Structures are given as structure tokens and as C-alpha cells.
Amino acid sequence: MATARIFVTLKKGILDPQGKAVEHALQGLGIDAVKGVRVGKLISLTFEDVSETEARRLSDEACEKLLANPVIEDYEVELLQAVE
Amino acid sequence: MATARIFVTLKKGILDPQGKAVEHALQGLGIDAVKGVRVGKLISLTFEDVSETEARRLSDEACEKLLANPVIEDYEVELLQAVE
Secondary structure, eight states: OEEEEEEEEEOTTSOOHHHHHHHHHHHHTTOTTEEEEEEEEEEEEEESSOOHHHHHHHHHHHIIIIIOOTTTEEEEEEEEEEOO | OEEEEEEEEEOTTSOOHHHHHHHHHHHHTTOTTEEEEEEEEEEEEEESSOOHHHHHHHHHHHIIIIIOOTTTEEEEEEEEEEOO
């Protein structure tokens, strides 16, 4: 079993209204040392009966086909554990 | 400047309909080695003029007051860099 943790984030320069809203809310709560907030997605995929290499390949394929929009988003794959 | 990466995930046992939808979509794309998907949030906070310790404390405070719902969600804080 292997678990991949996938981070999908907006590319630099793409406006992030959700991040701006969080930043204003935090400042309203008195946490005003915050100078920037970006909000993204975290997706955990659990694979069964695949090698670590295969899990990484499938994760990349999942990002390219479904999880990330390559026009405005970047993604990063982190394999957490692989007990085979 | 310090950057905190915050992962907000649903607690174990809490139903994740978005994760289920992604799982079905991946299987429809032929990625059927996937046996479980959980979707969470990734929030990057950038702090200015605070120490690493203070950035961690403020991140915890932000999670408890705004970013995570402690009834159904867990959070994890990772400090990425601290150039002071």
C-alpha cells in the first residue's frame, strides 16, 4: 500500500480571492503579522498493490487528467509511505 | 519572513463525499489501483517580522479560530522557511 499526498496550488501571479478573504479575516482576529495567504487543495490517494514508482506515475497521471488545471495550477506529489 | 503550510483534513471516520467523487472519477479514467481518496485544504500563511516560534503559535491560533473546524477536522502545521 502506498499513500500519495498531492498539493494543488494556484500558480504564482494568479489571483486568489479565497486567500485574500482568509487574510482579511485573520487580520480581523488580530493576527496581523500575516502578510499573505494562498489556499490550495490537498488530496490523499491510497494505492493498493502497486510499487512506489507506479504510485508516483499514477499520481502524476491523476493530476494531469483530473486533479489540477495546468493553466492556472501547479501540483506537487509526495509519497508518504510504501509498505509493499 | 516565515511561511507556514497548514494542512486541514477531515478526521478519520468523517464521510468525505468530495473524496468519493474523485475516487469514482479516477476509476472512470482507468486509474483503478486507487483505493481511497480524501480531500482537504492546504493553506499557506506568510508572516513578516515574527520569529519561527511566534509563526508557529500564530498558525495554531489561526487554525483554532478560523481555518479548521475542530469537530470534524484535524490540522497540521509545517514551517517551511524562516529567514529572519
